[in-house]
């Protein structure tokens with residue numbers, strides 16, 4: 001019996017073996033605070049490849065030091081960082097999976113203590129002060145995210161530099177051998193801050209109308225596309241709604257996605273929220289309708305993410321045309337072999353998916 005979950009997908013020159021993808025997930029594992037990948041990253045990302053995932057998207061990776069959420073994030077603003085990622089890319093390829101990287105600027109949600117803080121301190125997701133090693137953050141307007149430090153409103157020169165930093169990081173990603181690049185336009189980080197009226201109060205050509213609020217994202221997309229050329233897929237992650245009155249709406253996201261279609265983006269990874277505290281109706285597959293609406297209204301291929309937990313649930317999302325790939329975050333943290341388990345559960349026979357030494361466990 002064939003299943004869409006195990007149907008390869010082709011985006012530009014890349015064919016991915018299946019549609020069970022790993023979304024970007026910050027590890028806060030760079031103990032040396034230098035943005036350089038460690039053994040943890042090799043084992044963490046390598047295990048998803050060994051476990052049968054189609055494509056793995058490496059966690060939010062800062063395009064500048066100030067573009068990191070915390071000082072334990074990965075970075076890609078220098079060549080040493082590129083060279084540390086290359087062996088991870090090679091190992092993932094050796095296991096038959098594809099690998100991408102999420103390029104990110106954290107904006108006003110930067111200079112945080114790593115999410116879980118130092119053990120026992122409970123400081124996660126609060127500002128790391130400059131005297132503790134933190135930094136001044138950048139945003140569309142000098143409006144702080146809930147309870148954290150007030151950012152500096154970006155000037156035109158900051159925006160030019162930010163676009164340049166995305167381009168330079170994308171070049172390094174391509175040189176390290178990554179198969180695709182995802183631009184982080186979600187979760188209240190810089191590009192989402194520009195898209196959302198809750199954080200963007202500018203009166204220049206980057207604020208006000210949706211066209212203006214989307215200008216920085218589209219500049220980044222165009223510049224990155226020019227740098228990486230036509231063969232490599234370019235993805236964007238969006239928060240489809242802020243879930244708040246006066247915030248970014250699904251209708252606006254649909255329009256932004258239409259522009260992304262015209263600007264050579266190949267797939268939109270549809271998430272939500274993160275730019276201000278909101279009541280989100282969390283439950284199994286809760287963001288799937290957002291991916292479905294974006295796909296139906298724009299024709300853009302979509303990724304669905306958010307509490308996708310079971311093989312049959314994942315298959316059904318694809319079968320009903322709501323998305324082109326499914327991304328499973330926390331379920332893959334619990335079981336990096338989810339794809340192998342899904343193949344067993346759906347009676348999908350593919351000996352090549354299973355590492356040779358594991359075949360005796362899958363009879």
Ligand SMILES: Cc1cc2nc3c(=O)[nH]c(=O)nc-3n(C[C@H](O)[C@H](O)[C@H](O)COP(=O)(O)O)c2cc1C
Pocket residue numbers: 023024025026027059060102184186187237271305306307308327328329330331
């Ligand atoms: C530990 C952890 C780290 C995360 N880091 C990122 C990130 O770097 N970039 C991002 O866009 N989303 C990040 N997310 C969100 C996930 O990519 C995903 O969208 C979210 O967990 C919902 O999917 P799930 O219910 O399958 O986990 C993170 C989630 C977790 C659990």
